[in-house]
Amino acid sequence: MNSWFKSGSPWVWLSAGGVSISLISVLGLLWLIASRGLSYFWPADIYQFETVNEKGQAVTIIGEIYDRESLPTKQLSHLNLGLDPNKETIERILVKTGNRELVNLDFRWLLVPLINKTTKPEDLVVVERRTNGNFYGYVEGIILDGKPESLDKMDELVDRVDVFQDEMDELQKVDIGAINYQIERLRLKKRKHILDETLTAEREKEIDDQVASYNAEYQILETALLAIRDKVSRDQLVVRSMGGEVININFEQILKITYNNKLSVFGRASVFIQQIGSFLVDDPREANTEGGVFPAIFGTVLMVLLMTVIVSPLGVVAAIYLHEYAGKNALTKLLRIAVINLAGVPSIVYGVFGLGFFVYMVGGSLDQLFYAETLPSPTFGTPGVMWSALTLAILTLPVVIVSTEEGLSRIPSAMRHGSLALGATKAETLWRIILPIASPAIMTGIILAIARAAGEVAPLMLVGVVKMAPNLPLDGNFPFLHLDRKFMHLGFHIYDVGFQSPNVEAARPLVFATAFLLVTIIVSLNMTAVTIRNRLREKYRMLEH
Amino acid sequence: MAIALKSTGPRQLKNTLAQWLITLGGISVLFTLVLIFLYLLYVIQPIFESAKIEPVGQFEISTTAPTIATGVDELKEIAFQINQDGIIDFYQLVKSPAYEKGALVLSENLLSGEAKLVDVIRSGVENKLLLDSEGNVQLVAAKFFSNFDSGTREIIPSIAYPLGKEFIDVDENKDVLSKLSFGMNEEKAVFVAFTQDKRLIKTSLIAEDDFTYDSAHEAIYQEIDFPVDHVDEILVTPDMGLAFVRSADQIFVYDLTDEDVVELKATIIPSLEQNSTKPQHVTSMALLSGSSSILIGNSVGKVSQWFEVATDNGRQFKNIRSFDVSETEAVTKIYTEQFRKSFYTLTPSGEMGVFYTTSEADLWRGQLTTGKTSAFSISPRADGLVIVEGDLIKIFSVENEHPEVTWSALWEEVWYEGYPEPKFIWQSTSGSDDFEGKFSLVPISFGTIKAAMYAMMFAVPIALSAAIYTAYFMTPGMRRKVKPTIELMEALPTVILGFLAGLWLAPIIENYLPAIAMLLVMLPLSVFLTAFAWHQLPKDMKNRIPETWAPIILVPVLLVAGGSAFLLSPFFETLFFGGDVRQYITNDLDIDFDQRNSLVVGLAMGFAVIPTIFSMAEDAIFSVPKHLTSGSLALGATQWQTLAKVVLLTASPGIFSAVMMGLGRAVGETMIVLMATGNTAILDWSIFQGMRTLAANIAVEMPESEVGSSHYRILFLAAFVLFIFTFIFNTFAELIRQRLREKYSSL
Secondary structure, three states, X not given: OHHHHHOOHHHHHHHHHXXXXXXXXXXXXXXXXXXXXXXXXXXXXXXXXXXXXXOOOEEEEEEEEEEEEEEEHHHHHHHOOOOXXXXXXXXXXXXXXXXXXXXXXXXXXXXXXXXXXXXXXXXXXXXXXXXXXXXXXXXXXXXXXXXXXXXXXXXXXXXXHHHHHHHHHHHHHHHHHHHHHHHHHHHHHHHHHHHHOOOOXXXXXXXXXXXXXXXXXXXXXXXHHHHHHHHXXXXXXXXXXXXXXXXXXXXXXXXXXXXXXXXXXXXHHHHHXXXXXXXXXXXXXXXXXXXXXXXXXXXXXXXXXXXXXXXXHHHHHHHHHHHHHOOXXXXXXXXXXXXXXXXXXXXXXXXXXXXXXXXXXXXXXHHHHHOHHHOOOOOOOOOOHHHHHHHHHHHHHHHHHHHHHHHHHHOOHHHHHHHHHOOOOHHHHHHHHHHHHHHHHHHHHHHHHHHHHHHOOHHHHHHOEOOOOOOOOEOOOOOOEOOOOOEOOHHHXXXXXXXXXXXXXXXXXXXXHHHHHHXXXXXXXXXXXXXXXXXXXXXXXXXXX | OOOOXXXXXXXXXXXXXXXXXXXXXXXXXXXXXXXXXXXXHHHHHHHHOOXXXXXXXXXXXXXXXXXXXXXXXXXXXXXXXXXXXXXXXXXXOOOOOOOOOOOEEEEEXXXXXXXXXXXXXXXXXXXXXXXXOOXXXXXXXXXXXXXXXXXXXXXXEXXXXXXXXXXXXXXXXXXXXXXXXXXXXXXXXXXXXXXXXXXXXXXXXXXXXXXXXXXXXXXXXXXXXOOOOOOOEEEXXXXXXXXXXXXXXXXXXXXXXXXXXXXEEEEEOHHHHOOOOOOOOEEEEEEOOOOOOXXXXXXXXXXXXXXXXXEOOEEEEEEEEEXXXXXXXXXXXXXXXXXXXXXXXXXXXXXXXXXEXXXXXXXXXXXXXXXXXXXXXXXXXXXXXXXXEOOEEEEEEEEOOOOOOOHHHHHOXXXXXXXXXOEOOEEOOOOOOOOOOEEOOXXXXXXXXXXXXXXXXXXXXXXXXXXXXXHHHOOHHHHHHHHHHHHHXXXXXXXXXXXXXXXXXXXXXXXXXXXXXXXXXXXXXXXXXXXXXXXXXXXXXXXXXXXXXXXXXXXXXXXXXXXXXXXXXXXXXXXHHOOOHHHHHHHHOOOOOOOOOHHHXXXXXXXXXXXXXXXXXXXXXXXXXXXXXXXXXXXXXXXXXXXXXXXXXXXXXXXXXXXXXXXXXXXXXXXXXXXXXXXXXXXXXXOOOOOOOHHHHHHHHHHHOOOOOHHHHHHHHHHHHHHHHHHHHHHHHHHHHHHHHHHHHHO
């Protein structure tokens, strides 16, 4: 035993334990996020529980099981529920009952020993709604135009509502939105004339006429909108909740009606895919606790694209300088230290710098020079997508530089020497030979930069991300790309929904789902970058021989 | 035949252009870093400047009687003076559409009859109480309205009478008052006065509705037990809670909050505290904004600040701090700002000093007047001074933006109003206007260090042991798979780690606390047991399952050990801790327990920092030349001995620099701390309490701070501190690595 100890073997195993713990944490984390995230989309069974409440009365609870927990019995002893004291632990389940307009809490804990009967009736339905969350209960009937109708028409009616809702959305967001935008631009044009003192009676009349014609257009659209709304509002679904109340839900509120318990495995799989699809494509509802994350995805992608446009040329040029042109002097050493430091500076300091310098200093000056007519309301003197892209460009600059430099260093010098010997200038060698070969490394760098930018939240909190952006930075109104608008970001969405939402229980699965999406994007970006880099290494190992 | 490359021509031109552009691009990286440094300094620099006072102008006032009081409106466009005849004159300070500079805008007679104005007492921005020689008391308010009829802004002055145009009956017996003071809000006005027949009285006027639009009131008269027969000065706090009555060198403090009885709260005798040889007399006193402190100036040129403090013997007024105003002269007048804790002092020769109490800042010294000042007023926004000297009104502009920030206010213990002793506190804002901002950076710097320490405590053992095994003992095949997997940790956004820590890990730790403690023992134990078990296996099995598979073998072992720890936890809880560990810790051990505490942060941030330390340490150990290992093994050392005594020592600079980079990362981490701690700015090493770090503080408070204010600049200062800290660490680590690279190229 002693000799085994002396050989150092236990310490070797202990260090192997370090590796195992790291592996377990990484893979465990990924699996945790994946399972909790994906389970949000899988249509769950709806249960009906017969139990007793605190007053001892028999109640029926209908809902989905969200969570399970084991508690030491002693912690609940103060409730005097007549539990068996011999049992060490007691189990309880968290049930999502929905029906927010009928009950106080749409989540409640039930103690398992107190539940008398648990069933899964096939008629239980979950109705996904635009406001007030989900509804769980039984369908009693349909009212169409004031008259009862048969239940077969239900799917048809839901589809019909969808079509009308899309029409209304388009009218509101696209057409009426465009008119509002144009009227605002005319107001600013007039104000600019006033400030420049170039407002003649003629110009004023011209502007006023245009505004009047836009207002007339708006009236027409408004009538159309009201007509559609009218058509949808007369159809209702009659349902019965767990407490026995019968209520009518307007079809215009309903997004989807599903009989979860009736679904087969294939049915559930197809609902699963549908849910994932709507998660990626829909807008958020209910203060970000329901619906999809499309604006966040769009905002993240747009900001990352802008950042890439800014950081790639800068990073590549800096790397080329460091590798090809810099001599072995103090300036180069200083530059390398500068790159390392840029990589090590905390991201919040970048946020602070971006806020003070870009937003207030540069943005404020831009406003004074070019957008004086909108003042005191700032255009660029306020956080927005352009400043976020710039701030993150500086933050991810070192990543691109290091990666490009590594790629450049793998190119055997024989290639450079050969090209120069054949009469090419250094610039031509660089442009025609070195850069194309190094392009996978450059791409690796850019991919890693994108992965980093998709995950950074702290600086963005200061320079342009908001909880809810009413419109996207890219839309149909000139100049189409609005660089001064604020945007939503996946990482910030996770922070906001998890910690700043009014209904934490409802929000939690959505947070896991968004986290899963973000992790998937980032992990796949990183794996792509690593694969490219490894293939590159293999390729150049062969080139050198 | 020589082939010469032309030294001019388009190709060469392009080459030169490219060289210049690329060099520019390369230098721009350095330029960016320097820009960040300089910009942060640029924003921070104003907070260390002192005040600036510049004369703006002066003009003559047409008055026959000496001026008693003066004042100015918020925008510094109209100033007024009240003279001994009871006439109030408003003068235009800047050119307006209707009036020239220095023109008389409005003049009104506030008193009637032959009486001369004796005193003007101010409370708040607008209200002035007039006391005349016949003993009549009148309350007036100078109001200013903005008028935009002419297209630009014009300020119109007017006089209002909040308690009605009739004289106020302060004394029930209608005796003449020799000294008077008051405080007022919309519902109540409280007067404290000393009558000619030596009575100290308190009168409360209770509004029937609201004094802002209805002056009807009823009066309650009370008499105060006063031991002395002579009063020099009376001050009533604006919140009508305290009255300070000075008689010679004693100040009696009365509690005015009780409707029935006026009690003597304390007696302040300043000369008792000072131990100097010269005789000292109290020459002036003034109330600091916030209705808690009183400033007392004495004849030897000192001003002391007193406020009430809870001590072991009950509540007492204590001398908190002193200011040396003058070596030779007495402090004859003290004037305080409306909303901040600054004050101005005047000596008989006209020397003026500007000070700030909380930060003990000495902001400005100079001479603006000759000493024959009739009236002195600070503008409502504290950005200007109006001084009346003889028949001249002099206007000064004051730039005193950041008086509350000094080195002592940021880094030393400060005695704040209402606290029993000096403390380190960060509490930057609150709801009220006259809040005393507490800007000590010590608790949040301490939080940063605490978070980093706990994170390193978890990260360094795991990361280093993993690095050692991966670099030294692992087979190349497994290393190719394990290294990227662990480096994947680095890619995970810290937002996700933070939210998992706050929403998933913190409740688990709270519920399974015994399990966490058991894991510390069970995990190493299970590793040793597995190692021993493997050692005992027969030789052919050992060949089939080599020692290099150790990490894979240990994964299920550790999972089982961890799982059993969690399963046993409820039983341990019931057995040893009466069913609830959290209650036990709070009640029996007397330690406060927060759900989001340093243990959670340590684990989460440790997880985030592990890959940083791992990659660099692993690189360092891997690049130790193999011939050193071979030599050592050839001389008979075991693998572990070689590792411990040869390889690790050689790679130690690299490992050290890896740990430094990890520390730098831990210090700058924002999101995890933001989400996994309670963000409480406390100075406590306890593992069960939260903390607030510099980075999280910036993230939380920056969006809501006023741009350009002291708070805003202090947050930039915090960012600067972080920047410098990580700069030092990273540069140090990089220099060590560069030296190491050179060293190895020679080996």
